[in-house]
Amino acid sequence: MAEQKVLVMGGGVAGIKAALEEAAAGNKVYLTEHFPGIGGERIPQDRIITDGDAFAVPDLAAIKENDNIEVLTNGDVQALVGENGQYKVKVHCRTPRVHTEKDNLVNAIRVCPIHMYDDYNEGLEWRTAVDFFNSAWGGYNLYKEDMPVCQRTCPINLDIRTYVGQIADGKYAESLATIRKKLPFPLSIGRVCPHPCEGECNRGYMDEPISICFLKRYVADVEINSNVEPKIQVPDETYPEKIAIIGGGPSGLTCAYHLALLGYSNNITVFEALPEPGGMFRVGIPEYRLPKAILAKDIEFITKHGVEIKCGVRIGKDITFDDIKSDYDAVLLAIGAHKGMSMRVKNEEAEGCFEGVKYLRDAGLGNEIPNKGTCIVVGGGNVAMDVARTSLRVGFDQVNLLYRRTRKEMPASPWEVDAAEEEGVAFHFLVAPQEVVVKDGKAVGMKCLKMELGEPDASGRRKPVPIEGSEFVMDSDTVFAAIGQVTDNSLVDEKFGFKFGRKLNFEVNPRTFETNVEGVFASGDAATGANIAVRACAGGKTAAESIHKYLRGMK
Amino acid sequence: MYIYEKKGRYIIGFQDIPSARAEMPEISVKERQGNFKEVETGFPEDVAVAEAKRCLSCRRCLGCALCWAECKPEAIDFEMPDEDFDLTIDKVVLTSGMQRKIAPIAGNYGNKHMNVVTDLQVERMLADTGPSNGLIYRPQDGEIPKKIAFVQTFGSVDDKIRDATLIFGINEAIIAQKKIDGAEISFISPDMDALKTSAAGSDLDKVSGVNFVNGTVVEAAEAGENKDIEVKYEANGSEKIETFDLVVLLTQPQLPPSIEDAAKMVGVEVNYASFLGKPGELVETDKPGAVLAQNV
Numbered sequence: 001m002a003e004q005k006v007l008v009m010g011g012g013v014a015g016i017k018a019a020l021e022e023a024a025a026g027n028k029v030y031l032t033e034h035f036p037g038i039g040g041e042r043i044p045q046d047r048i049i050t051d052g053d054a055f056a057v058p059d060l061a062a063i064k065e066n067d068n069i070e071v072l073t074n075g076d077v078q079a080l081v082g083e084n085g086q087y088k089v090k091v092h093c094r095t096p097r098v099h100t101e102k103d104n105l106v107n108a109i110r111v112c113p114i115h116m117y118d119d120y121n122e123g124l125e126w127r128t129a130v131d132f133f134n135s136a137w138g139g140y141n142l143y144k145e146d147m148p149v150c151q152r153t154c155p156i157n158l159d160i161r162t163y164v165g166q167i168a169d170g171k172y173a174e175s176l177a178t179i180r181k182k183l184p185f186p187l188s189i190g191r192v193c194p195h196p197c198e199g200e201c202n203r204g205y206m207d208e209p210i211s212i213c214f215l216k217r218y219v220a221d222v223e224i225n226s227n228v229e230p231k232i233q234v235p236d237e238t239y240p241e242k243i244a245i246i247g248g249g250p251s252g253l254t255c256a257y258h259l260a261l262l263g264y265s266n267n268i269t270v271f272e273a274l275p276e277p278g279g280m281f282r283v284g285i286p287e288y289r290l291p292k293a294i295l296a297k298d299i300e301f302i303t304k305h306g307v308e309i310k311c312g313v314r315i316g317k318d319i320t321f322d323d324i325k326s327d328y329d330a331v332l333l334a335i336g337a338h339k340g341m342s343m344r345v346k347n348e349e350a351e352g353c354f355e356g357v358k359y360l361r362d363a364g365l366g367n368e369i370p371n372k373g374t375c376i377v378v379g380g381g382n383v384a385m386d387v388a389r390t391s392l393r394v395g396f397d398q399v400n401l402l403y404r405r406t407r408k409e410m411p412a413s414p415w416e417v418d419a420a421e422e423e424g425v426a427f428h429f430l431v432a433p434q435e436v437v438v439k440d441g442k443a444v445g446m447k448c449l450k451m452e453l454g455e456p457d458a459s460g461r462r463k464p465v466p467i468e469g470s471e472f473v474m475d476s477d478t479v480f481a482a483i484g485q486v487t488d489n490s491l492v493d494e495k496f497g498f499k500f501g502r503k504l505n506f507e508v509n510p511r512t513f514e515t516n517v518e519g520v521f522a523s524g525d526a527a528t529g530a531n532i533a534v535r536a537c538a539g540g541k542t543a544a545e546s547i548h549k550y551l552r553g554m555k
Numbered sequence: 556m557y558i559y560e561k562k563g564r565y566i567i568g569f570q571d572i573p574s575a576r577a578e579m580p581e582i583s584v585k586e587r588q589g590n591f592k593e594v595e596t597g598f599p600e601d602v603a604v605a606e607a608k609r610c611l612s613c614r615r616c617l618g619c620a621l622c623w624a625e626c627k628p629e630a631i632d633f634e635m636p637d638e639d640f641d642l643t644i645d646k647v648v649l650t651s652g653m654q655r656k657i658a659p660i661a662g663n664y665g666n667k668h669m670n671v672v673t674d675l676q677v678e679r680m681l682a683d684t685g686p687s688n689g690l691i692y693r694p695q696d697g698e699i700p701k702k703i704a705f706v707q708t709f710g711s712v713d714d715k716i717r718d719a720t721l722i723f724g725i726n727e728a729i730i731a732q733k734k735i736d737g738a739e740i741s742f743i744s745p746d747m748d749a750l751k752t753s754a755a756g757s758d759l760d761k762v763s764g765v766n767f768v769n770g771t772v773v774e775a776a777e778a779g780e781n782k783d784i785e786v787k788y789e790a791n792g793s794e795k796i797e798t799f800d801l802v803v804l805l806t807q808p809q810l811p812p813s814i815e816d817a818a819k820m821v822g823v824e825v826n827y828a829s830f831l832g833k834p835g836e837l838v839e840t841d842k843p844g845a846v847l848a849q850n851v
Contacts, residue, residue, distance in 0.1 A: 004645040005643065005644040005645050006646045006647070006648060007642065007644045007646070007647045007648065008647075008648040008650070008848070009648065009650060009813065009817055010649070010651070010652050010811075010814065010848075012650055012651075012652055013850075013851045014650045014830070014835065014848040014849065015648070015650040015848060017835055017851055018650065018837060018846075021837070030640075030642055030644070034811070040682065040684060041683070042653065042678070043678050043681070043727055044722075044723075045720070045722050045723035045726070045831075045850065046719065046722070046755075046831070046834045047834075048722060048725060048729070048756075048761070048762060049726045049729060049730075050761070054726070054729075054730050056851050072640065075640075076813060077813065077816075079820070080647065080817055080820040080821060083822070083842065083843070084843050084844070085645050085646065085843040085844030086643070086644075086645065086844070087644050087645075087647055087844065088642070088643055089641070089642040089643070089644055090640070091639070091642065092637065092639050093637060093639070093640070094637050095638070097616075097632055097633055097635045099629060099630050099631075102627055102628075102629055103627035103630035105622070105626060105630065108623075108625050108626050108630075109622075111621040111622055111624075111625050112621060112622055113617070113621065116613070116615055118686070121685060121686045122673065122675045122676040122678075122679050123676070124679055124685075124694065125686045129616040129617070130616070130622045130631070135684050142616055142622070142631060142633075143615045143616060144615050144616035144618075145615045148612075148613040149613060161612050161613065164607045165607070165610065165612060167603060167604060167607035168607035168610065170604065191595070202611055202613050203611050206611075207574040207575065207576075208575060208576035209576065210606065210607075210609050211576050211577050211598075211606050214577070214579055214597075214598055214603075214606075215598070215603060215607055217597060217598075218597060218598045218600075218603040221597050286591065287593075288587065288590075288592060288593055288594050289593070289594065289595075290593075294593075393587070393588070393590065393591055395589070408661070422584050423584055455711055456710070456711060456712070462710065
């Protein structure tokens with residue numbers, strides 16, 4: 001057999017053994033490893049050890065001597081395409097910034113002032129920014145991240161280190177300007193973001209993570225509390241192309257803002273179906289978490305950049321999508337995910353049953369909503385928490401929340417769950433709805449089934465299994481289903497041939513947010529399915545950059 | 556002032572910088588009733604500034620060039636670029652790597668406490684190339700622990716993964732027991748009886764000096780000035796409380812995202828158990844040219 005080319009992914013004991021075997025068979029081997037070194041002894045997990053074989057030790061000397069093995073450390077496989085035994089591979093190797101052969105770098109370690117989380121040793125110690133991964137291999141490496149871990153985690157890539165540092169120096173206006181380079185919603189996101197950045201914060205290894213989200217809120221609040229008019233800066237010369245943005249929520253408005261910064265000021269029209277702009281910020285998140293007056297400040301900042309918002313215009317009804325497409329040079333679909341998912345239980349169409357999202361929308365718009373007696377909220381996410389906490393405030397005497405797993409598995413943010421409980425929401429865990437009990441055509445209760453946790457499912461969460469014969473009825477005047485949202489994509493005609501995903505979302509190129517229809521982009525929940533607000537904003541920013549490239553032919 | 560000492564180096568916690576994170580002030584539950592007043596009221600200025608000062612300003616290499624001054628010329632090259640390789644290959648061999656699910660460990664196992672470590676951390680401690688040259692120690696004071704508990708933290712998983720993880724921990728217990736004079740080691744797992752009856756556990760009766768308990772840990776909490784760990788566990792229908800110098804958490808293995816992505820790109824379905832066959836064997840998949848290197 002002719003010489004083959006083999007890629008081995010992972011420079012652990014198993015990878016090294018495989019590389020040596022493949023090389024011995026006469027093949028050319030590329031061994032990729034994410035860390036700057038390979039090897040390291042391992043404790044076996046396939047047998048109980050006896051004397052003398054405590055560790056499995058890789059043969060690093062054999063790897064070094066073998067000319068048929070090329071070791072690509074600091075390397076990540078970025079693409080791997082092909083089939084039937086022919087693959088094209090892209091490997092990206094981060095620079096080590098060190099020529100190990102020119103000096104022994106022990107002294108470099110001694111003087112380095114940086115003491116960072118020791119990812120080489122499972123965080124047991126601190127390591128320096130210049131260090132080696134495995135003394136047996138060498139593999140010195142000078143580690144400089146493109147950005148700190150908080151920024152890398154932030155969907156919209158906020159320069160957190162800089163804006164937090166500016167707060168520490170008392171430079172609040174500068175801090176806010178840093179945030180607004182990317183995010184036009186500091187007042188709103190500073191209140192509602194579930195802050196994935198804080199989960200990664202390195203200070204968390206020491207004591208507790210920095211309160212990044214609320215610091216963003218702080219500098220944004222300083223501006224409105226001191227009545228400072230924010231500075232608006234858009235390019236003097238603008239491009240002639242007109243852009244339509246359908247949906248005036250987090251994603252659509254962030255896109256409009258960035259298009260204005262890119263030079264399309266006064267040529268951007270946002271079409272909002274509801275009477276007021278803001279999307280889920282306005283009609284999803286309740287007033288007690290994000291006051292409408294505060295949200296209005298963020299939106300005012302955006303419109304001042306030359307963004308026109310036309311409210312009360314529903315595309316597909318007031319104007320056809322065809323007209324939009326022919327009147328504008330580029331279109332963004334940022335229509336969110338405002339349609340509640342069905343509980344798929346009997347009688348859920350009965351009077352007294354509502355979609356949680358529709359209820360929040362009506363509450364947010366000041367429409368009439370049910371508010372008397374007892375209600376049941378079905379679901380365990382943040383929308384369910386918002387529905388339950390809103391219900392308590394509008395006047396329900398008793399709010400019962402049903403969730404089919406336990407508190408631990410709830411997808412809602414833990415602080416939202418705690419607040420709901422403090423305020424008096426009664427939680428019923430391991431309870432699944434079976435059927436809405438109806439009397440004279442109106443809901444009067446819910447027939448439920450008790451559950452227990454079984455084996456883990458595909459999501460890694462333990463799957464609830466019904467307990468036989470455990471049916472019971474919970475009385476209720478009103479039932480809210482808050483078990484997820486999908487996109488109402490009925491505004492576009494079938495003839496365009498848009499492709500849709502599982503949540504009825506528009507399928508897009510994840511890098512550019514382009515749909516399969518030329519000149520039409522989609523971002524936010526309408527592209528990703530229901531997700532957090534800052535991710536919707538991030539999608540809007542990326543879509544703006546893609547629209548700019550598309551219009552300028554920079555593809 | 557508090558000092559974090561690591562490897563003979565220090566990190567200072569300054570007096571004007573709180574170690575605890577600032578709490579968001581809220582209106583009381585009573586004030587929230589029947590209205591939509593904003594619940595969270597925002598940080599006052601002094602709290603915001605103090606909180607911002609807690610930021611460690613992570614940057615990794617600062618470009619201070621102290622190392623450059625210390626080394627021979629050109630040994631450190633700040634401008635050295637990244638490299639990209641385009642390869643054409645006939646075969647791709649995937650390995651499982653060694654990565655653990657840290658996040659889902661429930662708080663009751665006390666993984667925030669200094670003297671509670673994970674099985675992978677203990678593997679680094681026991682390794683000669685590790686940071687302590689093979690010594691097992693308490694992170695809190697650097698003392699050698701005498702009384703150690705190994706504790707399973709995950710619930711039901713694939714049997715193969717369960718056995719591999721338990722045997723990994725048992726091997727650590729065996730090595731620790733040999734290295735520490737007079738060590739008392741307990742190994743607490745709700746799957747101990749299941750392991751004993753499986754093929755993987757056939758050598759268990761040859762292990763001496765480790766007290767195997769078929770039980771479930773309820774809670775692990777810090778106790779006393781030495782920050783020992785008090786472990787409350789259930790075994791044989793009764794609840795016991797015992798204090799240990801060090802607690803080792805057995806954590807659930809997972810594939811690194813890079814391997815999961817690569818498997819997806821090739822079109823093979825894998826999980827950690829796919830790599831737990833005959834040690835060292837190269838197993839073909841249903842995609843030609845895609846091979847799984849079994850763990851050694």
